[in-house]
C-alpha cells in the first residue's frame with residue numbers, strides 16, 4: 001500500500017551510493033585547500049609541534065621535501081608563518097631586509113614557482129610582548145601599528161609573495177596595506193583579509209607553534225567576541241570597502257553560521273580558517289580511538305565548505321589531499 005505521506009526516497013534505493021553521489025550538494029576538492037607552513041630561523045631544524053601532531057616547523061634549508069610533497073599532492077597554495085629567533089618591542093624582524101619570510105618565499109618559488117604563496121602579515125610572532133600591534137602607554141595602539149604592517153606586507157610583495165594575508169585585526173589595515181602596495185607598483189597583488197577574526201580559545205596550539213602567546217592581557221581589544229555575528233558582517237563590509245580581495249572568517253567550526261551569513265551577504269571569495277585547536281581536537285581524539293580519523297576530518301572539512309567557504313586553510317591539507325586523491 002502506498003504511503004499517504006511524502007517520502008524523501010533518494011537515500012533508500014538499491015542503487016543507494018550512486019544515487020547519493022548524484023544528489024550530493026557539496027564536494028570537497030584539493031583546490032579548496034591552503035596548507036599553512038611554519039618557518040623557523042636557523043639550519044637543520046625540523047621540529048614537530050607537540051600540541052599539533054604531524055605539523056612541523058621548518059628551517060629554510062629543510063623545506064624542499066615538504067614543498068615537493070605538497071605539490072605532488074595537488075595542493076596549490078601555502079600560507080607562511082614566521083617564527084623568528086629574536087623579538088623586539090616593534091616586531092622589526094617582520095620587515096627588516098632579507099627577513100625570514102622573504103627568504104622562505106624565494107626558496108619556495110625556487111622549488112615550485114607555480115605554488116600560490118600567501119604570507120601572514122601580523123606582528124605577534126615578532127614582538128617581545130606577543131601582541132599583534134605595538135604598545136603605547138600600555139595599550140595596543142591601532143594607528144601606530146599600521147605603518148609597520150604596511151612595511152611587512154611590502155617586504156613580502158618584494159620577495160615574490162602572490163598574496164598577503166593580514167591577520168592582526170587592526171582597523172584600517174586593509175586600506176593602509178592596499179595604498180602601500182599600490183604606491184610601490186604592486187597594484188595587482190591581492191589581499192586576503194582576516195576580516196572576522198574572533199578571540200578564540202581554539203588558537204591555543206598555534207601559540208605554542210609560534211611561541212606567540214601574549215605576555216600580558218589577551219587579544220580581546222582587537223579580535224571580535226564570539227557572541228557576535230552581525231558585527232562580523234560590519235567588519236567584513238569595512239574590509240571590502242578598503243579593498244580586500246578575499247574575505248575570511250576565523251575560526252571555522254564554531255563560526256559556521258558566520259561563514260554562511262558572510263557567504264550570502266558578500267560576493268567575494270570567502271576563506272575559512274580551520275584553526276590549530278580544531279586540528280588538534282580531531283588528531284588527539286582519533287589517536288585516542290574516539291573517531292575514525294579520515295572520516296571525521298573529511299566530515300569537518302566538508303561542513304566548512306557546505307557552510308559557504310570557497311577556500312579552507314587547514315593543517316589537515318596534506319592528509320585530506322591524499323584521501324581526496326584516493327577517492
Ligand code: PBG
Pocket residue numbers: 120122124132167168202203204205206207219274275276277
Ligand atoms: C596571529 C595569528 C593567530 C593565528 C593565525 N594568526 C593566533 C592568534 O590570533 O592568537 C591562529 C591560527 C591557528 O590557531 O591555527 N595573528
